[in-house]
Amino acid sequence: MSLLRLTTVRDLDGEPIATVDAQFVSSTYHPHTWMVIATSDDDGDGDHSGNTAHLDSYGPFADPDGARAWAEAHLTPYNTRYTAVPLTAPYTYADVEKALGKPVPTKKARPARANTVARYFKPYTITRLRYGTRTDTPRQGFTARETEHPELGPVVELTALGPDRHERDRDQELMQSVLRLDHPRYEVTDEGTRLLVRRLSDAELHARADQAAARVAPHLTGLTTT
Known part of the structure; x- marks a missing residue:
């Protein structure tokens, strides 16, 4: 096999x-x-x-x-x-x-972790910023935090930040592409200004x-x- x-x-x-x-x-x-x-x-x-x-x-x-x-x-x-x-x-x-x-035996589903998801973007020119940073901060980057969604359950919320809207959109598309292409364990939901990342269970x-x-x-x- x-x-x-x-x-x-x-x-x-x-x-x-x-x-x-x-x-x-x-x-x-x-x-x-x-x-x-x-x-x-x-x-x-x-x-x-x-x-x-x-x-x-x-x-x-x-x-x-x-x-x-x-x-x-x-x-x-x-x-x-x-x-x-x-x-x-x-x-x-x-x-x-x-x-x-x-x-087939499956492991119990675990929630996505902000630190783990954020590490996937280190090879790219996008920096993780502290949660609470203003959206229009002069620094280009993103925030990642763990939260509970009423329908999706535990998720990691990713928000692109920076002074230029075009660059924020580009960074958000980059993060979405990296997760979908390289990390199929995660499901990404695009909510316009933020991405919600859920870790799939083995059964899924x-x-x-x-x-x-x-x-x-x-x-x-x-x-x-x-």
């Missing part, structure tokens, strides 16, 4: 079909094609710690030898790391529960992964090999 987190699945023309966070299972009882999953670095600075790496997928290929031969010709010359993986219909948490005959993450798998499954089963 391979866990391919946030993997982009492409069709035969190389066009992206969907991005999924699901498990894919290899089985002799299920038809499948093969994909090449390559690891590349975003910033190109030689840092191979894994902090900036992302996955790129190529294929599908009819067999593993064909997948590896393509990768050796097109990826190895550039020192790109890769692996050939079988691609079948997603193996969802619902499938796991059915096989086990019991629910499982349900969302299954929903993503259901959306992409018809495309996977309909692929034809070359």
Whole structure:
């Protein structure tokens, strides 16, 4: 079984079909094609710690030898790391529960923490300011505080501050993008002048992964090999 987190699945023309966070299972009882999953670095600075790496997928290929031969010709010359993986219909948490005959264990939901969420923005040119700072402060930045929302429950409230409205909007969009793209554990609600960040429970993450798998499954089963 391979866990391919946030993997982009492409069709035969190389066009992206969907991005999924699901498990894919290899089985002799299920038809499948093969994909090449390559690891590349975003910033190109030689840092191979894994902090900036992302996955790129190529294929599908009819067999593993064909997948590896393509990768050796097109990826190895550039020192790109890769692996050939079988691609079948997603193996969802619902499938796991059915096989086990019991629910998949999940941890108790925990609230989002202001300090944790704020740390995600350190690599960017946006500074955390003390809560209570005036909205039109000459300093550009944001505040983060933990609060209780009547519908969402415990959330972290993020508010962009600064003298320029355009820059405040830009910072808010940046924070929203960072959380949605890099930290799928969190759900972000945009309320115009502030963002409300809620930490998803394991059960919610499982349900969302299954929903993503259901959306992409018809495309996977309909692929034809070359």
